[in-house]
Amino acid sequence: MRFCSIGSGSKGNGTLIQHGDTCILVDTGFTLKDVEFRLAQKGLTPLDLTAILVTHEHSDHIKGVGPLARKFRIPVYCSHGTSLYDGLGNIPSLVVFDSHEPFDIGQLTITPVVVPHDAREPTQFVIHDPDQKKLGILTDLGSLTPYICEVYDACHGLMLETNHDVQMLRLGPYPPKLKVRVEGPLGHLNNRQAAQLLNSINCDNLQFLVATHISEKNNNEAIAIDALSNGFSWQKDSIIMATQENGFPWCEL
Numbered sequence: 476m477r478f479c480s481i482g483s484g485s486k487g488n489g490t491l492i493q494h495g496d497t498c499i500l501v502d503t504g505f506t507l508k509d510v511e512f513r514l515a516q517k518g519l520t521p522l523d524l525t526a527i528l529v530t531h532e533h534s535d536h537i538k539g540v541g542p543l544a545r546k547f548r549i550p551v552y553c554s555h556g557t558s559l560y561d562g563l564g565n566i567p568s569l570v571v572f573d574s575h576e577p578f579d580i581g582q583l584t585i586t587p588v589v590v591p592h593d594a595r596e597p598t599q600f601v602i603h604d605p606d607q608k609k610l611g612i613l614t615d616l617g618s619l620t621p622y623i624c625e626v627y628d629a630c631h632g633l634m635l636e637t638n639h640d641v642q643m644l645r646l647g648p649y650p651p652k653l654k655v656r657v658e659g660p661l662g663h664l665n666n667r668q669a670a671q672l673l674n675s676i677n678c679d680n681l682q683f684l685v686a687t688h689i690s691e692k693n694n695n696e697a698i699a700i701d702a703l704s705n706g707f708s709w710q711k712d713s714i715i716m717a718t719q720e721n722g723f724p725w726c727e728l
């Protein structure tokens with residue numbers, strides 16, 4: 476399987492996972508025109524997509540889902556809670572999954588993972604291919620749980636939220652209410668928490684570690700990489716930083 480991002484951060488997210496003729500887009504936080512452009516940058520068109528998976532209803536993840544699904548008649552998969560969000564509009568083919576049960580899309584097996592975040596029923600995903608390669612996607616969560624550490628153990632590829640540095644957030648330009656939300660247990664994962672996850676899971680198989688959903692105002696690359704590699708035997712220069720503008724290039728597992 477291979478995976479890449481078409482953009483990552485609070486202004487829009489989208490992750491592509493492909494194996495053979497199965498191609499999944501996780502989240503679409505961009506306008507229709509923008510998502511078509513971003514897919515083209517990765518060598519794809521919307522017609523290549525087998526399905527769109529939605530993690531939760533925040534606009535940086537869901538904005539383009541309805542328009543893209545309607546125009547190209549792409550099936551949309553989401554949790555029951557996410558499906559209740561009005562802004563999704565009419566979806567030609569909506570599949571509501573049980574967020575505690577794995578399911579298949581083409582050749583890929585998707586395991587939804589419910590996470591602590593301030594949305595209706597936010598899920599993140601662990602994805603297996605037929606070669607038993609395991610990809611973990613984990614963003615938009617305010618805290619770690621023992622269950623999360625268990626499910627994301629021994630991934631071959633891991634896209635991990637590294638949203639903010641706590642000090643930068645506290646001293647930064649966000650209004651006080653937003654600071655409390657981002658730092659809170661239903662907000663976003665900070666650099667130290669991301670490092671904590673890495674230190675609590677088995678990373679022996681890990682081929683690609685990608686820092687994702689990085690705040691443009693409350694984090695920077697050097698601080699994030701420093702934190703991530705703290706106590707973790709991973710070459711600093713091999714950590715991939717996903718960007719808002721381009722995401723990151725295809726990685727083959």
Ligand SMILES: [Zn+2]
Pocket residue numbers: 484485488533535536615688
């Ligand atoms: Zn988000």
Ligand SMILES: [Zn+2]
Pocket residue numbers: 531533592594615
């Ligand atoms: Zn969110």
